[in-house]
Amino acid sequence: MTRLRTLLGAVLILAGSSLAQAAEPLKIGVSAGPYSEILDFAAKLHKQKTGADIKVVEFSDYTQPNAALAQGDIDFNNFQHKPYLDNQIKTRGYDLVAVERSIVVPLGLYSKTLKSLDELKDGASIAIPNDPANGARALLLLQQSGLITVDPKAGNAATPLDIVANAKKLKFREIDAAQLPRSLDDVDVSAVPLNYAVAAGINPKTALFREGIDTPWGLWFVTQTKRKDDPAIHSFIATYRSPEVKAFIEKRFDGTIIPTW
Structure with a gap:
């Protein structure tokens, strides 16, 4: 028992x-x-x-x-x-x-000083995420906006080294994604993921250019x-x-x- x-x-x-x-x-x-x-x-x-x-x-x-x-x-x-x-x-x-x-x-292109991407001057500074996937995403968005051309062979792995046309001679700064909203004080345009934009109090609708529903991202x-x-x-x-x-x-x-x- x-x-x-x-x-x-x-x-x-x-x-x-x-x-x-x-x-x-x-x-x-x-x-x-x-x-x-x-x-x-x-x-x-x-x-x-x-x-x-x-x-x-x-x-x-x-x-x-x-x-x-x-x-x-x-x-x-x-x-x-x-x-x-x-x-x-x-x-x-x-x-x-x-x-x-x-x-x-949507990833968006934001600026504190510009009202349109048409206002970008030669040699302007652009901040993009420093992780490979989102860095490529930002470059392809910039290409979609008409600012640069990226080597199609690079695809979703594109880096600044894959830029084949850059008429305005834009300068790129690769920054940790969470710090991109702060970079707006130091650069002309920053490619900011929406979650970090919202967390920093940035209205996504103020983006100068952003992705649509057809994005692969x-x-x-x-x-x-x-x-x-x-x-x-x-x-x-x-x-x-x-x-x-x-x-x-x-x-x-x-x-x-x-x-x-």
């Missing part, structure tokens, strides 16, 4: 442990700013719809969410576009995969490859890609962030 009680107690302990683990909320990583605000809204809606908790974990820069995901500290993240993810996988060896699109958060939900079919993750993504979240984004951000559904 004593042995039976011991075995029964062990089974109950294991069962309790399993239930506790099942009750652990999924953790989703994000960089601070509007991405996080949307995820917070979606997490509350998901709780109402399914009863499941989602914990939104904010990071201060672009490198931390993928490192935390690769280490298993979070379950998935939503802060990056595919070119950035591809570069991280190539350079850091992460076993991560993009599972579903979320939003387009939209954001994705990303997780470890072994969890790409995890039903709990896909359940939250379904809530995120719902009419309620779309309506929230359109009202809250007044067209400056674009849902992809």
